[in-house]
Amino acid sequence: xxxxxxxxxxxxxxxxxxxxxxxxxxxxxxxxxxxxxxxxxxxxxxxxxxxxxxxxxxxxxxxxxxxxxxxxxxxxxxxxxxxxxxxxxxxxxxxxxxxxxxxxxxxxxxxxxxxxxxxxxxxxxxxxxxxxxxxxxxxxxxxxxxxxxxxxxxxxxxxxxxxxxxxxxxxxxxxxxxxxxxxxxxxxxxxxxxxxxxxxxxxxxxxxxxxxxxxxxxxxxxxxxxxxxxxxxxxxxxxxxxxxxxxxxxxxxxxxxxxxxxxxxxxxxxxxxxxxxxxxxxxxxxxxxxxxxxxxxxxxxxxxxxxxxxxxxx
Ligand SMILES: [Mg+2]
Numbered sequence: 001x002x003x004x005x006x007x008x009x010x011x012x013x014x015x016x017x018x019x020x021x022x023x024x025x026x027x028x029x030x031x032x033x034x035x036x037x038x039x040x041x042x043x044x045x046x047x048x049x050x051x052x053x054x055x056x057x058x059x060x061x062x063x064x065x066x067x068x069x070x071x072x073x074x075x076x077x078x079x080x081x082x083x084x085x086x087x088x089x090x091x092x093x094x095x096x097x098x099x100x101x102x103x104x105x106x107x108x109x110x111x112x113x114x115x116x117x118x119x120x121x122x123x124x125x126x127x128x129x130x131x132x133x134x135x136x137x138x139x140x141x142x143x144x145x146x147x148x149x150x151x152x153x154x155x156x157x158x159x160x161x162x163x164x165x166x167x168x169x170x171x172x173x174x175x176x177x178x179x180x181x182x183x184x185x186x187x188x189x190x191x192x193x194x195x196x197x198x199x200x201x202x203x204x205x206x207x208x209x210x211x212x213x214x215x216x217x218x219x220x221x222x223x224x225x226x227x228x229x230x231x232x233x234x235x236x237x238x239x240x241x242x243x244x245x246x247x248x249x250x251x252x253x254x255x256x257x258x259x260x261x262x263x264x265x266x267x268x269x270x271x272x273x274x275x276x277x278x279x280x281x282x283x284x285x286x287x288x289x290x291x292x293x294x295x296x297x298x299x300x301x302x303x304x305x306x307x308x309x310x311x312x313x314x
Contacts, residue, residue: 004309005272006180007138009242011067011305012298013268014134015060016280017246017260022057023048024256032250039243045283050094054283058095059131059261061088064286064296066155067135067304076151082110082158091290097128103159110158118161125164127228129156131258133169134265137176139308148173149196167201168225171209172262175233179269187211187237209233215252223255232262242267242275273302 023046024031036044047053065084073080082104089096089104096104099121103113118124136155140148152173153166160166174193178186190209194202207213208230215234218227235249242264249263250256268276286296296304 001182001272003180003182004306005274006182006269007141007309008273008302008305009268009271009276010134010138010176010180010265011063011268011308012273012281012284012301013242013276014063014261014265015056015284015286015301016268016276017249017262017264018059018131018257019051019054019056019284020045020246020264020280021250021256021258021260022051022055024250024253025049027253027256029253030251031253032247032256036247039247040277042279045280052285054285056284056286057257058093058097058100059258060286061093061288062132063135064288064304066132067139067308070136070139071304071307076154078154078158079110081155082113085158087290088288089290093289097126099124099126100128100159114157114159114161116161124160124162125168125225126160126223127165127168127225127255127258127262129158129160129165129169130172130225130228131261133172134176134261135304135308137173137265138180138305140173141177141180142309145174145177145196148177163198164201164204165225167197167205168229171197171205172229172265175266176269179266187233205229211237221254222252222259228255228259228262231259232266235259235263236266236270242271243277 045054069081069084086104103117108116140151149170152170156166156169171193175186194206197205204226208226215231220227222228222231231252235245239245239248245263245267246260249260281298284298288294
């Protein structure tokens with residue numbers, strides 16, 4: 001499979017998962033398959049909970065902001081990404097993580113806001129930096145393992161002062177890199193990735209990424225970074241199609257849009273763009289509050305994916 005097929009699959013797959021999971025956020029386990037008992041039956045992109053049919057949430061909106069910064073600034077410009085996040089946060093997006101909102105609106109400079117929030121609150125290991133990481137993972141993949149993991153940590157640190165969030169985002173970047181590279185089963189190579197995780201955080205990720213871990217064993221709500229990443233890897237590992245991976249992710253309940261966005265990125269990279277059903281991409285749209293009323297659709301996301309890959313020349 002062509003790399004662009006996988007990259008487009010990751011970018012679109014994440015957005016599809018986000019839009020598919022949004023209406024089920026904070027719902028119970030099994031709600032998705034209870035409502036749509038026939039696989040492939042249609043109607044799953046249903047809207048609800050304040051979301052229009054096919055509307056992507058903050059996860060994808062922030063991922064697009066990161067992508068546009070990387071492309072327009074021709075590389076990693078952390079103050080520029082932070083400024084775009086702030087502009088978006090000030091424009092009343094329908095949803096924004098509590099911690100992300102505080103960091104982006106507390107008036108502190110880009111390189112201190114998240115760290116100070118963490119010093120005061122001590123809890124900052126939400127999945128908010130992981131949820132928006134697909135575009136940067138595609139962009140930095142060609143730079144290699146160390147570079148993509150470092151970039152992941154630095155972008156995560158813009159809003160999350162807790163190193164646990166940096167490490168989870170770095171693991172995700174590397175998983176996406178391996179998938180784009182066409183590794184048939186990147187999930188067997190997790191020991192190699194774990195070796196590059198900060199030692200203070202390695203054990204906890206080793207637990208949730210273990211092949212015998214099940215999301216029912218999570219010790220936190222899946223709005224936290226560890227079970228969110230673990231659940232997404234579990235959903236990819238235990239299913240055999242893009243559609244089934246997303247259904248499994250959303251059926252876990254809880255933070256369904258983000259778990260499905262993370263799952264959709266990996267499943268999209270693994271199965272490729274063509275595995276994502278048109279009935280899910282047709283209504284897909286990504287509003288960008290604060291950016292002139294722009295709304296991205298499938299063609300715009302494909303263009304973005306194309307540019308993210310082309311910039312890296314691979
Ligand atoms: Mg969301």
